[in-house]
Amino acid sequence: MATLSRFRGSLVGAVLGDCIGAIYECEGNVKLKDVLKTVKDLETNFKKLKDGEKLELLPFTDDTAMARSVAASLVAKKGFDVKDMAKRFTDEFHLEPNRGYGGSVGAVFAALRKDDPDDVFEPARKQFDGQGSYGNGGAMRIAPAALGCLKQGFEKLKTVTVDISQITHSHPQAIQGAVLQSSAVDLALREDQSEQLDRDRFLDKLIERIKPMEEEELKKSKETVTDSPSPKRKAKRKSDTVEMPYCHKLEKMKEFLRKDVSVSTIEEELGNDISALGSVPAAVYSFLKAYKKIPGIETDSAFKRTIIYAISLGGDTDTIATMAAGMAGAYYGYEAIPESWQASCEGVEDAKKFAQDLLELQ
Ligand code: AR6
Ligand code: MG
DSSP, X not given: OOOHHHHHHXXXXXXXXXXXXXXXXXXXXOOHHHHHHHHHHHHHHHHHOOTTOOOOOBOOOHHHHHHHHHHHHHHHTTSXXXXXXXXXXXXXXXXXXXXXXXXXXXXXXXXXXXXXXXXXXXXXXXXXXXXXXXXXXXXXXXXXXXXXXXXXXXXHHHHHHHHHXXXXXXXXXXXXXXXXXXXXXXXXXXXXXXXXXXXXXXXXXXXXXXXXXXXXXXXXXXXXXXXXXXXXXXXXXXXXXXXXXXXHHHHHHHHHHHSOOOHXXXXXXXXXXXXXXXXXXXXXXXXXXXXXXXXXXOOSOHHHHHHHHHHHTOSSHHHHHHHHHHHHHHXXXXXXXXXXXXXXXXXXXHHHHHHXXXXXXX
């Protein structure tokens, strides 16, 4: 479970999902054949390299920029320190604001820098008339927390995840999405690879963790229905409007995994957008789906299938791929990650070092 291979697998996997996925971000419908060509090119170009030559690196985006801050803070503080983490996010954003951050999160960093509030959650809480952001920014960066909290168990991981999310994303669905993502990485790290992965059981364990959070939120929203409505998002998909949408989507996945479901069905039922609810389930599904062969993706590597399939879903490709690959790397380990892909992406060496440092925290 807590091995260097699986820690490295998760963090390096997440970097590759981000860098490769970013090629297709916001492209609308992504053609699988284009994604297959992209990764084939990475492999061909790597083979052509002569001694001492280096590839032009695919840059990482805000997903990795923020995940690095999560890892760096946990390592420097030997655990979670909310002020330190908020400062690292803020400094990192101001150092390189053009990493593809979401449209509204910059305002949180600006307020954190300008006001330096005692309560670091305050600027995020004020977003969107007090609803908070429901974007996937809390989930996309969270994998290092699963590594850092592995020894302490789920309750600790949950508390830390909620707080890391709330620095920028305080909408309940953003927080639940972050907990779903960190849980999936945590469970992937813990799975015994010598046994078959029981995908229904994996989903049941995730449901067990998310259900109480959704139930609590539902109760709150029913209590406050008349005076101040609890955060609701304008949903574009029917599957986002059900009472406990994360649990609903996790249950649906069991059915989808048993048959060959089209990408458009996945987009409709699970989503592929920048909201947490519209992307974390798609990432979990990509990881579980790619455990077995996928028609049209002719590779024996389940790790590669995960990234290729996640990107083929379209929409917020870098973030769905980074989250899915964070799980896949945690499960399959570092050795499953192709050298040519690593050599093509920015930030891999740092991810390896962070994995080592987080392992030493255990
Ligand atoms: N009400 C209305 N619109 C909202 C709300 C809300 N409560 N919350 C979010 N939005 P942001 P992120 C819309 O800025 O989650 C990048 O590609 C609003 O249009 O918090 O950090 C990253 O890599 C807002 O501008 O960003 C991520 O994949 C947008 O959602 C992705 O963007 C994004 O919310 C989201 O990053
Ligand atoms: Mg993104």
